[in-house]
Amino acid sequence: MNILTNPHFLLTLTSIFWAFNTIAGRAAVGEVSPLLIVSVRWFFVSIILSILCRNQIKEIWTILSQKIKWLILMGLFGFTGFNSAYYIAAHDTIAINLGLVQGTMPAFIIIIAWVWLKDKINLTQFLGVLITFIAVVIVVSAGNLTILLNLELNKGDIVMIFACTLYAVYAVGLRKKPQIGALPLLTFFAYVAFVGSIPGLIYEISSNQLILPGLKGCIILVVIIIFPSFLAQIFFMKGVEKIGPARSGLYTNLVPVFSSILAVFFLGESFEFYHFLSLSMIFAGIYLFENKNKINDLILKRELNDRH
Secondary structure, three states: OOOOOOHHHHHHHHHHHHHHHHHHHHHOOOOOOHHHHHHHHHHHHHHHHHHHOOOOHHHHHHHHHHHHHHHHHHHHHHHHHHHHHHHHHOOOOOHHHHHHHHOOHHHHHHHHHHHHOOOOOOHHHHHHHHHHHHHHHHHHOOOOHHHHHOOOOOHHHHHHHHHHHHHHHHHHHHHHOOOOOHHHHHHHHHHHHHHHHHHHHHHHHHOOOOOOOOHHHHHHHHHHHHHHHHHHHHHHHHHHHHHOHHHHHHHHHHHHHHHHHHHHHHHOOOOOHHHHHHHHHHHHHHHHHHOHHHHHHHHHHHHHHHHO
């Protein structure tokens, strides 16, 4: 298999580019306002994709017009909603936390697939999800249970959890996507995302919270448009297409790894012990899910050996 079409390679790049988004989102604080980022992001992605897919847009519209409700919901949940919550969260928490909470997205995907598509969850998967959520608790409480007891949680981390829920709905919903290419499909998602971002931008302007970008802000926007907005979305779609939403979602567990490294290197953030503990638990939880069949076989063999 060509490495450029290998879903595992593409999904690893997706995680790296999403980590770029974590750093850019945090670096954007004070440089460009969050809802402006969302509007500018999808405005330019729409233009780029319209040029690239100009010959396919009319053709696939016939197909997508039959799933217009699905198209709008996926665009609003996975793009407008997720991005808006993400950049708002970046104002109240550090980049390492953004990456760690995003790394728990597979747990949200598993739960939503169970509720929405009636996917089965066995005991091993349930334990994996439980461990992952405990890891989230460690992050949002900064490893201090007193904070939990006093309900003094970081607002940014809570908003980020909400953002992950929105994107998980999108990831599961991709299983119902029509048989069309990832690039033209992303084009229509970008249209929905841009139109859906306009009310938020109007609110930001009317409430005097708008921050127009300078040179640094423009560089941040370029990084966001090219990597997490354009390339990462295409690669993730192709990954879901080839290995399914649940297994593709597992690669988001690489986001906290890349985000932590980049945050320490570029933003000078401190990687604390509770970050390490949370990261270890996230990987443990995902190992239980990904290797559920091997684990169940080992348990079964042990039970048979005990009987004999």
